[in-house]
Every structure is written in C-alpha cells, then in structure tokens.
Amino acid sequence: MDTVIVTGASRGLGRHCAMSLHERGYRVIGISRSVKGDTPYEIRSADVADSASLSKALGDLKRDKSVYALINAAGIASMNLVITTPAETVRKIINTNLVGTILACQLVAPAMIRRGSGRIINFSTLGVPLAIKGEAIYIASKAGVEGFSRAFAREMSPHGVTVNTVAPGPIDTALIEKVPRDKIDAVVSRQIIERQAEPSDVWNIVSLLLSAESSMISGETIHVGGA
Template identity: 50%
Template sequence: MKADKTILVTGSSRGLGASICSALQADGYHVIGASRSGKAPDGIEAIACDIGEYQSVKDNLKSVGKMKSLYGLVNAAGIASMNLAISTPPETIERIIRTNLIGTINVNAFLAKRFVRNKGGRIINFSTIAVPISLKGESIYIASKAGVEGFSKSFAREMADFNTTVNVIAPEPIETDLIAKVPAASIQRIIDQQIIPKQFTKDDIVDLTRMLLSESSHMLSGQVFNVGGA
C-alpha cells in the first residue's frame, strides 16, 4: 500500500520539487515537503529546513528520521548561477556548493540511519546533463552537481547491504524558476548536444522519479540517468 509509505521531497516550494510532491501524493504516497520557506503544494505537510546547514537538517527533519514508514527521499532542492568562474563572487560559489552538494550529503547521511533500521528504501538525488557536456558558463554549478554524482555512486555501495537504492536523475534545463533568467540560446545549445535533441517537460522527470521509487527498480542503484542522453 503506497499510503503506508512516506516520501520526503526537498525543494518542495516550487518548480520540479513541487511537481514531484503533487504527483506522488496523487499516486497515494504520504508526502512530506521540505524547503527553506517551509512551503509545499496544497494538502502536503511542509517543513522549513535549510539543507545546506546540518543543524537545520538535524533539528527540522528529526521527526522524519524517526518514521518507520519512511520509504523514499527525493532530493530536488538546488540552486544555480550561470556565470564564468572568473566572474563568480566567492559568496555565490559557497552558496551553490553548500546547497547542492553539502545539502545533498546532509540529508542523505542524516536519513540513512532510518533506511538502515527500516531495512530498505529509495533515494533519488538530482544532478544536471550539463555535467557530461561540460557546459560553458556553469562551471561552479557543474562542480557541485558532479560532486553529487560521485557521492551518490559511492553512497549507493554503502547502502546496498541495507536494501536501499541510491540513484541520480540528471535532466536538461526544464522550464522552472531555476532557469528563468537563462537565455533561450543557451538552453538550445544544451538541447542540441543531447542524444535526443528536444526539450523535456516536468512530467518526463516525474515519470522517471516514479519508476525509480517503485519496487521494480530494486536492481537499479548507483546510476546517473542523463535525461535526453549525453
């Protein structure tokens, strides 16, 4: 019964995270959203949490970490800044790395104990197709997401003995607030480098998320799914 399974979705206040929350709730899961603003789509329990700060994770996700029903983590929180490394302010570099990489590690490591006790679960982290194509002007963002991929592959081995899978979804830019200020020409350059050169939608990512959360995905772990192909 999906209603007996709790899934925590970070980045629940908007964009892809909010879409995933709504879709999983419609599928019958018990969904909890976490975001810095403490917002989630209507009808979904929301928690205010800054995943880039471990103390915030420890304090605000404590109740989630005690749930025997915790089945999945979808770590969709992330920020981006399209800038050449030479012109990126140090505080922006730190903010991107802290949210995307350290934040991912914080939530994964904190909730891992619950997955171990539950003897199973599903973890999905998010990267970007900009990593394999080495997109110009996103070196800091790419560094943070390449770290997510490396961490997730190794973490998958650590969690394998506990029947918990860890995978990464790496989509192309999807029409969300995250890329609102990115020029259309830059988006097109990414799409042109994909194996399937067309722009995907949030629904495509939601469907892949559903698959990786399903029981049938029990033999998939440590994988990076480059949506669009690279």
C-alpha cells in the first residue's frame, strides 16, 4: 500500500486531500500542529516550520519505500498591508509556508529517491499571478514555494520524482474565513473561470498529479480556475 504524507492534514485543503486519499486506499500520514478530533488516518503532531519537530515526526519514514507522495498543504495567511504587518507575523508566514515546505521536502525526498519514484505536490495561490492587494507577504511566501518547486523538480527528476505546485484561488476553508465576501468575489472575477473553486476541484488536480499518467508533468504550477 502506497503511503502519502500530507502536511496541514487536520483542516482545509490538507484535510480534504487526506480524506480523499484515505477513501481511495492510500495509507495517509497527516502532519498537524495539534492532534485533535477523529480522523480515519494517522495524524502526527509537528510544526512544519520547526526542523527538529518535523524530523521527529517523519524520521522513521526516511527508508520507507512505501512512501509515494508528499502533499505540502500546511499554510497560514494574514491579510494585511505590508507596512502594518508585525515583523514576527512576516517571519511566521514565511517560515510556515516556504521554509516548512522546503523542510518537509528535505525529509521525505530520500525515501522517494530510494524507491526510485514519487510525487511531491506543493501549494501556492492564484494571488501570485493576480498580485492581490493586502496579501503581499502571503504571496511572497507562495512565490517562493513556486520557485523552489520548479528548481527542486530538476533536482528530483533523475530519481523519477515529479514536483509540482497547485495554486488555487479562494476556497471556503478556515484560511479565508475572515475575508469579506466582496473581496472573495473580486478575486474570483479575475480568474479565467469566474467560479469559486470547491475543495473537490483542487483534489481533482492533486489526483491527476498523483497518477501514473502525470509522469511527464514536473516543475509546473497549475492555477485552479486559471489566471
């Protein structure tokens, strides 16, 4: 049974992906800062921004050849103007979204190299191409994820591992629960497909990238809804 590691697996898109994977028979190992509530898949507690914490949670998988994929869905946002965002918030966003993604890749990639195949799927945002006002720091962290993924894809290619990025627009999850409706509608109106995507739309793309048929797709960013 193939194993898929999902960060941010206790809520939002991470939870949706983890549930969908579990339903399709994958062994899912979810990573979450806090372990609470019932999930039908294994959840391990770790802060993705903390290398020691993440290493403790994932260390035993380094030689596990059942590890097929890593989905880096852990992320935080703080919608604010740059000049009114505290420095600590800036660091927290970059550390969780960008550094956390890099650290998880570092820890899980050796298992895929040993296996000789694998899939890494990172998360960005439509905010990167749309340059949404009030999201500059969040967008900076996600633009970093896109650049990292593209270059890391080249590094992993000889080992049969693809690395791609999925970039959704606003999805109704906890991440944007405080964003006013009119702002969400304004972003959706700038998508090529002017419909707010559902978690299942994101899963459909994740599912494609996990499939054997996606073996020639790597280093790409797929914008959910188009930008």
